[in-house]
Amino acid sequence: QQQQQQSQQPAPRAQPLRPHLRPSETSMAPKRRRLSAAAAGDGGGGNSSTAAATWCGRSGVGFTQKATSEEKNSGSFRFWTDARRFKGSEQKCLVQEALFEAGGVRIGGYPKASPVAGPLGYQRPDDWDLLWSPARLALRALPVKPGQLVSVMPGLMSVTRKRMLSVTLRDAYGVAAFSIIPCTFSLPDELGVWESHVAAVQARARAQASAERTLMEQLPTQQQQQQQGTQVQPQEPEQARAEQAPAGQVGEQLWMLKTAQHLAKGLRLLPAPRGLQEAATKKLRSRGEKPYVQAQEYVSNPLLINGHKSGIRVWVLVTGYDPLRAYVHSNGLVLFSSQAYDADAGVCNDAGDVAVGHVTNYAQNQHGSVWSLEQLRAHLGNERFDSLWRRVSASCAAVVAAALPNMRAEATALGALPGSTFELLGLDFLVDTDLHPWLLEVNGTPSLAVDHADASVEAMIREQKAGMVRDMVALLRMRDRFSPRYSWMRIVKRGAAPPAATSGAEATARAGNRSSDESVDGGKDGVLGSSGDNGVAHENTSTSGSAATDDSSAAECAAANNAAGAAAAGAGAVPAAGGSVAGPLAAGTGRGVTAAAANLQTRLLEQLVPRSDASVWAVVQQELQHAGGFQPLMPLFPIGRSALVSDGSFAIPWHARDLEMPAMMRRVRRKQARAGQAGGRGGAAATQHGSGGGANAAASLS
Incomplete structure (x- = not known):
């Protein structure tokens, strides 16, 4: 009877293999789930936060290291590194160290010591802002959503x-x-x-050797030279080695x-x-x-x-x-x-x-x-x-x-x-x-x-x-590159209408509509409902920053924020602290609010997906200003002196922006020289009004 009862009992459930977690990560998992669930109920439709928390609990990776912006070492963007596909020790990963220094939080990427392979970054497109992966794998992540960044350039293979x-x-x-x-x-x-x-x-080679033999036959032989008393020239060592090789x-x-x-x-x-x-x-x-x-x-x-x-x-x-x-x-x-x-x-x-x-x-x-x-x-x-x-x-x-x-x-x-x-x-x-x-x-x-x-x-x-x-x-301006992305997604999440398609930007508008639908309906986009979701603390666009990203659009975003706040005040809504659009958009009353929010969303989307000349040149200026030890190769491109193929056509199809690049670089150098002189004359004033000066520089460039 005991054997029969034991046979009728269900078999013990096999435990799946899971990566080992550090104690701090294990203890943080329940709290992270509670905070993510709470954030999911704030603002309506926080499905992305729930999905991220569920994935962390399911996979056991625990790479969302912090839960709220108040906790120590909270970051400003999420990155995924496929450590298993790179050479070298994970503890010595230089890219990961640099991203941590820039304020990043590692969301995923199974460590090499993990007993299971786990998903790759392209298989979790909603969980990261930056994907660092080998080129062949990173290509599978394309196309990405506005503002995401992938470590591959199509066509370089x-x-x-x-x-x-x-x-x-x-x-x-x-x-x-x-x-x-x-x-x-x-x-x-x-x-x-x-x-x-x-x-x-x-x-x-045979023709040359034949010519040399003919020449040697016409010259006096060594015996004739000795009979004539002519000194025999010694053979060069290189020639001797070549003959004997x-x-x-x-x-x-x-x-x-x-x-x-x-x-x-x-x-x-x-x-x-x-x-x-x-x-x-x-x-x-x-x-x-x-x-x-x-x-x-x-x-x-x-x-x-x-x-x-x-x-x-x-x-x-x-x-x-x-x-x-x-x-x-x-x-x-x-x-x-x-x-x-x-x-x-x-x-x-x-x-x-x-x-x-x-x-x-x-x-x-x-x-x-x-x-x-x-x-x-x-x-x-x-x-x-x-x-x-x-x-x-x-x-x-x-x-x-x-x-x-x-x-x-x-x-x-x-x-x-x-x-x-x-x-x-x-x-x-x-x-x-x-x-x-x-x-x-x-x-x-x-x-x-x-x-x-x-x-x-x-x-x-x-x-x-x-x-x-x-x-x-x-x-690449990692430190604050993704702040506009979170501001844009926050607007989409709170129900602002997506920007209408304009001439020359239909693809951008379609991408915005797709992300908007996914964010509001299914929560697939990884949109963070509050500044603490997934351990990433994100500021509104009205917050001033020191990086060049803010130089190009911070002033415009702040102006749009103020306009949204003013429109909301006229409609009876109370704007959020700091001029944020969160308050007006949450109230959602009045045509002025909708127009201001749509205008801000359009400008943020243009910053995330730069298509206009002004946006593109602003990005180029920021790269040149933050190049550090990188030296630009653009002046060395074979523009104007490109080799011609057999039919006489140019083999490299340069665009108008490529032809304008040298002039653009000269303008940036002059601007940097003037900024250096101004900084030397008025360091204290520049420190006090630094953000406004950056916005003025971007406006003059445009």
């Missing part, structure tokens, strides 16, 4: 993919592309073109075959005939064999530093495509091969494996020598380094410009809103003995990991990468 880099550059610049990159062919599509190129090179050594035309793998995996270095045969051989994926995607001519005269081959890593930030905007950072790393470069030994073995000392990739030379660019400057001298840096910057600008047609086409196809995307690139250069930088590849997700056996070298690497990341966060 045309240069970050190894197979597409040479094709994109040749489409833009023709054969001049091979002054930026070594002679490169995409496989397998251009296998026949590569074979024709090798045949032509070999034919020229066996196959696979320096002096023979070698080609690097690359797969789509990262971390320098799958590299083969072979002479041209063997390389063609290897590339044409079909790879069996069942055996783990990876097909080759690129064949690149080997640079045989690298610049050696202390006998070692080296490569340069620089970082480029792309922030927009209309107009095209990109910045290269003054920080960078010089990566050395772990063993000395030996020109007398073979660069590869019989199997084609690259010899140690001929690859500078950090993954193949872990804990090797690493320099900063300042150390390279000290080694080369100011004049030589400046010449090298000018060439590096010009190559970076040419690469980004070549991707412009793909960026615009893909952004249009995906419906990406203006101002919703950016991407950080890592460009790898090899410098030859003539100080010419050869671009080897463009990385769409550059490693920001900090790990080295030498503590001093690790500290230097961290300083270079962390400084660049902080400048990136500042240039």
